[in-house]
Amino acid sequence: MKNIAKFQSLIALFILCVLISFLSDKFLTVNNGWNVLRQISVNIVISVGMTLVVLTAGIDLSVGSILAISGAVTAGLLKNGIAIPSLNLFIGFSLLGAILAGLIVGSLSGFFSGFTITRFKIPPFVATLAMLTIARGLTMLYTEGFPISELGENFAFFGTGWLLGIPVPVWISGLVILVAVLMTQKTRLGRYIYAIGGNENAARLSGININQVKIFVYSVAGMLAAVGGILVTSRLDSAQPNAGISYELDAIAAVVIGGTSLSGGRGTIMGTVLGAVIIGVLNNGLVLLDVSPFWQQVVKGLVILVAVIIDKQNSKQD
Structure with missing residues (x-):
């Protein structure tokens, strides 16, 4: 039974693929396969960060809002720069500069959550829920409720481009996976x-x-x-104020389905990747079958519930 439990996610993915096909x-077409991989790339990137947090027995509910504010800042700086009329000053940003600014915003948002949790001993659920609201409010303030669009072909390459016959988002998510696996398995920090x-x-x-x-x-999660926000913004050629809503749920689902325990200390990055693939295939299958988006939410909720129940049962056996 323990050997079967180790491969339960892989077995679930196989059964799901057979059923949808x-x-x-x-479903089993080359174009749809690339489409699924491109779509799950964002969730994989976010889920890797979520895995690191959950391994420490924490949780991060703010990643969807951080995705939104980071994407908005990147798009805003790339298109409009920073203007200070009172000083007759304008600061323009290159593509690399705007992306670095977005990454810094995400890192600082995550740092704020981590500092609040450790300094004031606030439960991660509460601290990141607060960060979720703060980041979403800042996104609305920064964008004034309107999308920031027409960001240029060079920026669009990150979300829609191809490199050596593989979508660029897949390359980026693959690099994130590689670094995370090496860090968790080969370093003292891991x-x-x-x-x-x-x-x-x-x-x-x-x-x-x-x-x-x-x-x-x-x-790191921030x-x-x-990174997810930059990929989404690049793919849409637009930073949407409401981007990333419920993305944290897909990330948590991928982590739990992949076998990482919500109580911490047990799980792998590759397990999370497999969980993200299952979520992506499930989403894609439901769309292909023309299932109502409302029923899609119900199905994903049930999948998360079943995964948590299995996790609890496995914990008892250990």
């Missing part, structure tokens, strides 16, 4: 992350700086949410 002849989630008191007694590690993982 029987119901829709459009061992610290697992140790904190496994037993925080024991980790503290062994000399691990709990606060620094937690601030780091929330900052930065990766910003």
Whole structure:
């Protein structure tokens, strides 16, 4: 049974693919395959950051809003720069400069959540819920409620371009996966992350700086949410004020389905990637089958519930 449990996500993906392929002849096509990979790239990037947070027994509900504010800042600086009329000053931004600014905004947002959690001992759920509201409000203020569009072909390359026959977002998500796998499996920091989630008191007694590690993982989660925001903005050629709504739910779903325990200390990056693929295939299948978007939400909610129940059962067996 334990051997079967290790491959339960892979088995679920196989069954899902077989079922959808029987119901829709459009599913097993090359174009649809690339479409699924391009769509899940954003969720993979966000979910990797969420995995690091959950491994420390935390949660981050703000990634969708951080995605929105980071994408908006990147688009705004790229198109409009910064104008200070009182000083007769205008600061323009190159493509690289605007992207770096967006990444910094995401990192600082995550840092703020991590600092609040560690400094004031606020539960991660509450701190990141507050950050969700703050970031969404700042997005509305920055954009004044209107999309920022016409960002240029060079910027569009990140979301819609191809490199060596593979979509650029897939390359970016692959790079994020590689770095995260190496960090969690081959570095001391990775061992610290697992140790904190496994037993925080024991980790503290062994000399691990709990606060620094937690601030780091929330900052990384924020930065990766910003990467997701840049990809979404690039793909749409527009920074939408309401971008990223409910993205945190898909990320949490991918993490849980991939076998990472919500109580921390157990899980892998590759498991999360598999979970994101399952969510992506499920979304794609429901769209191909012309299922109502409202029913799609119901189905995803049930999938998350079942995954959490399985996680709890596995925890009891351990």
